[in-house]
Amino acid sequence: MNLESLDGRLLFALPKKGRLHEKLDVCLVVNHPIALVFLPASDIPSFVGKGNVDLGITGHDVILEAKMEKHVTEVLRLGFGKCALQVQVPETGAIRTVDDLAGKRVVTSFEVLAGEYFEAIDTRLKLSGDQKTRIEYVGGSVEAACALGLADGIVDLVESGDTMRAAGLQAIATVLDSEAVLIKSSVPKHTDLAALIELITSRIAGVVASSKYVVCQYNIARAHLPAASVITPGRRAPTVSPLEDETWAAVSSMVEKGKIATVMDRLVAIGAEDIMIFNLDNCRV
Ligand SMILES: Nc1ncnc2c1ncn2[C@@H]1O[C@H](COP(=O)(O)OP(=O)(O)OP(=O)(O)O)[C@@H](O)[C@H]1O
Numbered sequence: 001m002n003l004e005s006l007d008g009r010l011l012f013a014l015p016k017k018g019r020l021h022e023k024l025d026v027c028l029v030v031n032h033p034i035a036l037v038f039l040p041a042s043d044i045p046s047f048v049g050k051g052n053v054d055l056g057i058t059g060h061d062v063i064l065e066a067k068m069e070k071h072v073t074e075v076l077r078l079g080f081g082k083c084a085l086q087v088q089v090p091e092t093g094a095i096r097t098v099d100d101l102a103g104k105r106v107v108t109s110f111e112v113l114a115g116e117y118f119e120a121i122d123t124r125l126k127l128s129g130d131q132k133t134r135i136e137y138v139g140g141s142v143e144a145a146c147a148l149g150l151a152d153g154i155v156d157l158v159e160s161g162d163t164m165r166a167a168g169l170q171a172i173a174t175v176l177d178s179e180a181v182l183i184k185s186s187v188p189k190h191t192d193l194a195a196l197i198e199l200i201t202s203r204i205a206g207v208v209a210s211s212k213y214v215v216c217q218y219n220i221a222r223a224h225l226p227a228a229s230v231i232t233p234g235r236r237a238p239t240v241s242p243l244e245d246e247t248w249a250a251v252s253s254m255v256e257k258g259k260i261a262t263v264m265d266r267l268v269a270i271g272a273e274d275i276m277i278f279n280l281d282n283c284r285v
């Protein structure tokens with residue numbers, strides 16, 4: 001990399017590999033003074049937190065594990081990389097609660113978060129000195145630790161739960177819910193880039209929002225328009241257009257994707273016809 005070519009550019013850090021990297025559809029920037037820099041997801045919070053890099057994408061869990069939550073601002077949740085950091089124990093063992101596990105051996109890649117979590121439990125149970133929970137770090141394949149006799153329980157990320165079940169483990173508590181987030185420095189070095197940071201944030205927010213909404217369009221007898229407006233209120237108000245048949249109207253409205261099936265059921269129940277759902281490519285809302 002030619003370092004001079006980075007001068008004056010907004011530096012935007014993206015995970016160079018791994019789960020979050022695979023979900024990103026990255027385009028190179030030609031019409032803005034921005035340089036994309038690919039870094040390990042775990043290093044992104046500290047680069048952004050120290051202000052060397054202006055914007056970044058990483059996991060919420062990664063920020064807390066790096067103890068960077070006061071140095072970075074989470075500007076936007078990105079809706080991917082969703083997972084939970086959970087306490088897991090062998091399904092067949094005697095340990096059923098985190099209180100049962102306290103004082104025993106816990107293996108994890110999240111030493112900081114697991115340490116804080118069990119510190120609070122140890123304190124509540126008045127465990128001190130040798131009685132305290134022992135947290136040990138491993139870099140990966142954490143789920144193997146119990147079967148290998150290294151641990152009585154683990155703290156690891158769970159998404160589908162397939163890894164956990166395949167290892168004969170079950171979750172007994174959630175330490176943290178996480179997803180990928182867009183972050184900026186809480187104490188930015190390049191203050192002249194504030195407007196560009198705003199612009200990029202607003203563009204990414206548009207793409208994120210477009211994946212959460214669909215456009216719902218239907219025809220309805222005008223007599224039922226008040227009821228229809230309650231079912232599809234839109235963000236500000238539904239768009240109502242006249243039809244050649246004056247007793248009917250066409251309605252168009254944004255609806256949250258997760259609610260669309262119920263919304264359609266309710267529209268059918270009040271006599272709506274020709275209901276159509278459209279995906280959004282992009283939006284600003
Ligand atoms: N199973 C998962 N589902 C969704 N998001 C996940 C999952 N596992 C991890 N993540 C998110 O991705 C981040 C990076 O995890 P990942 O395991 O990809 O690490 P990596 O070091 O970048 O890559 P790798 O472990 O493949 O070398 C995690 O901190 C978490 O925010």
Ligand SMILES: O=P(O)(O)OC[C@H]1O[C@H](OP(=O)(O)OP(=O)(O)O)[C@H](O)[C@@H]1O
Binds near residue numbers: 019140142156159161
């Ligand atoms: O609930 P699931 O959908 O099975 O996902 C959970 C797994 O994903 C992550 O590991 P990853 O595959 O990134 O490998 P790693 O062990 O190298 O971190 C995590 O550490 C779990 O092992």
